[in-house]
Amino acid sequence: MPAKPLPLLAGRGAPENPPPVRTGSLAREADGDWLDAAANIDGAPPRLRTTVTIEHPKTIIARNTSPDIGFDRSINPYRGCEHGCIYCFARPTHAFHDLSPGLDFESRLFAKPDAAKLLRRELASRNYKVAPLAIGTNTDGYQPIERDWGITRSVIEVLAEARHPLLITTKSDRLLRDIDLLAQMAKDELVGVAISVTTLDAALARTLEPRAPHPQRRLAAIRALVDAGIPTQVNISPIIPAITDHEIEAIMAAAAGAGAIRASYILMRLPFEVAPLFRAWLAAHYPDRADKVMHMVQDIRGGRDNDPNFFSRMKGRGIWPQLIRQRVKRAARAHGMDRSFPAIRTDLFRPPERGGQMELF
Template identity: 50%
Template sequence: MDDESRHFRIRGRGARSNHEGRFERHRREVIDDGWAHEDEEPLPVLRTHTAIEVPRRLITYNRSPDLPFDRSINPYRGCEHGCVYCFARSTHAYLGLSPGLDFETRLIARPQAAEVLRRELANKRYRVAPIAIGTNTDPYQPVEKDFAIMRECLNVLEEAGHPTAIVTKGSLIERDIDILARMARRGLIRVGISVTTLDAKLSRLMEPRAPSPARRLQTIRRLAEAGIPVRVMASPMIPALTDPELEKILEAGRDAGARHASWIMLRLPLEVSPLVQEWLAAHFPDRASRIVSRLREMHGGKEYDSRWHRRMRGEGPYAEMIARRFDIAMKRLGLATAATPMRSDLFRPPILPGAQLSLL
């Protein structure tokens, strides 16, 4: 696979390279043959391409003891928001694609997701528990405007009375306020809005195609005004880059209407680590080594520790300081870490097309 950063203009993208994933046996490199001329035409812009996938199953189950949910769904693979720090980038390697630029330009949509979800929820063996959406890739990334897969899934979940938790940066969630508000009145929905920084310039560098921080705060406000429980997520906290903003992010979220909050430290699993370090060297060379050193301090000398209960926060004095600052700010601002549990008693298996209706 050629490094597309040499063949295309990548302005407006998070990653700066497109190296192969960990499962590829061969690596290709672009070499300058010396025939380039100054008067050649400029490189073309790297466009986003979306492929279609028909999933056999949509609900993914996990047994991670440090996650508040045991199942999730993802309408899309890859994410055009292009957040350079996204831990989900490494999952693109399973598709034979690069966790770099491929992750944000070669997307996979699942237009039949709602149909598959309906079938899974209607299964007699299904047992209800909250479904998380947006824990891997953002369900409200720009491509959702064309496919509307998320809205179709919400229609199924509302019909079934299924508890649902959504995490997003996308302002497109406002399109679905009608459904979300109805679910909120029944105790079936929670929404988390990720706010990584209040600095619009920094946000554009880190997450080039996500809504600006001010726009995300506006989304929190509109959801809250509709009676939808909203959590401001100060995630990820990046040492020596975004962590000084922790209290300001929480306060801005509270003022916009969020009543709950959370935080997670920057995670650098697998291919994500070199991508972030490459990005830091390009944009923040003065503090790149300091940031990586802080992460290693929190993970026993490694850039990442995948052990449960450690991967999200890290350990040691620095991690403890951030956690303490968070706790103090939460008390001062009147924010809560835990929300009211969602209802599961309203669940009714959806009716499949052509199925015989119950007389009871």
């Protein structure tokens, strides 16, 4: 008989903390009798505290050669993400630290305080060739710990000084703290921002992405950014069948009302350990439709939980993705959000001074 599920932790997305299956760690399964006794004696489990470990990488710019991604370099100021989005495709990266992609990913975080110094050094290299650099494509650069660490801002300060093109994706209005830098870069056509809005339903958002800002705060961030002259689009990501797909038109209408100039979307991806975590989340929050949701996911992904192949991993296959694409296009036309995103300039780049001082040679 399978063990009972662990009690859900308030403010966390993952219902469990499975071991990183690719590192040989032993799996641990809670005994049902123990769970009954623990609940009777101890009551509800305590809140899970977030811890931050300082990391000292040798380089900060990550490169990729993926043909279906519109950038070839990015910066991740943090590892792990306290937003706790259950669908996050970056969760498996915690396995490389022998940590769980479950609760560990959203509570045992890593910060890179040397990021700006490393970036300055890499941009100053004579071999560096400029191209747009992305922040927020793996874990969110504006997750809650950015409030105290300020690593993302320090990185943007270097990019602004060097007039380096920048792309930001986030689901947090915390980036408004840096609107001074972003507005300055926007005047030179050096920056573009995408605000992710998964749902307008606050109750759903609390379980789906528990520590991300309220959807209305994200819409307000779109308005503030656009009013400051910063090109901003809404990213409906991810679209989850039978959970959020019915909100596509409502999200686009709300984003258009906030001033978003364009809309994009991504269908939910469930790579590696994300699939069983999402299944556990469905069982905890939507047991009535769990089978239906996963049937639709597998229909989109060629009979599997996930399709890792380039291009199809983003768009999916079959009738359902085609219908989603048509709905997005129709809504974009109706709200004037079907135009191209403004081009980001790369010709203004000037290598920064190393360590803030002029190079002698």
